[in-house]
Amino acid sequence: MTLIRRATQLAFIAAVTALGVFLALEATEVDGDTWRANLADTTRNLFAPDRAAWQIALIGAALAIGGIILIAAQLAPARKGTSRMLEVGSNEDGATHLTGRATLRSVEHELRQIEGVTGSAAVMPTAKKIHATIRVDDRCDLADIETQAHERLDTGFWINLGVPDIAIAITVEFDPRPPRVR
Structure with a gap:
């Protein structure tokens, strides 16, 4: 298709x-x-x-x-890791795969659920590693955001997604255009 x-x-x-x-x-x-x-x-x-x-x-x-x-x-080539296929499960009937794009979108969505996060982006340079960048409001504690991100993307997240654990490198940065507060 x-x-x-x-x-x-x-x-x-x-x-x-x-x-x-x-x-x-x-x-x-x-x-x-x-x-x-x-x-x-x-x-x-x-x-x-x-x-x-x-x-x-x-x-x-x-x-x-x-x-x-x-x-x-x-x-132009697609973003890194979006075309990679990760095996979710297999049996005698065949194998189930999850695209890298779906995996990256899941990681980005999970990171955006943290309070104070204004945006996130993720790339998958290899099948076993993801680099995630989190943009946060300037009123947030960076260490706290990073801790919450690692807690959200622990083994349980990968089990729910159906793929083996993938190492995640997280970069937290202040958003250059934070949301306005009225």
């Missing part, structure tokens, strides 16, 4: 990019063939009937640049 979704996304992005390049080339009349001119006129009338050729060229260039940026974003 992921392959089909990714292929569909790339096809759509390529179509938008091609449309942007096409609009830019036709509006600036790079090639003088009559069929291209007719197609350009039709496209111009559909997308921007009251615009001048230079405005359509700018719109086309913006669409082309946006499409290239979207393609580059799709080809």
Whole structure:
């Protein structure tokens, strides 16, 4: 399913990019063939009937640049550990796996439940280690937050999640934009 979704996304992005390049080339009349001119006129009338050729060229260039940026974003590697599969259980019928993304989201959610935490982020550089960063309000005690984080992510958390214990390195930092108190 992921392959089909990714292929569909790339096809759509390529179509938008091609449309942007096409609009830019036709509006600036790079090639003088009559069929291209007719197609350009039709496209111009559909997308921007009251615009001048230079405005359509700018719109086309913006669409082309946006499409290239979207393609580059799709080809960029995922965050560390999100595609890793962790075995939850297995028997003669097969194995059950949990994605790294679900594991990281569970860790982040659990850390956000601590009072004073304004945000959290986690990455999984290896299958046996997670690096978690916790952002806290500047009125909190960092040592207390770190202690609570280790208590929440103890062996019981991993048992409930269904995966073996994973070592966690926790970094606690003050949030540069703490929530406003009225």
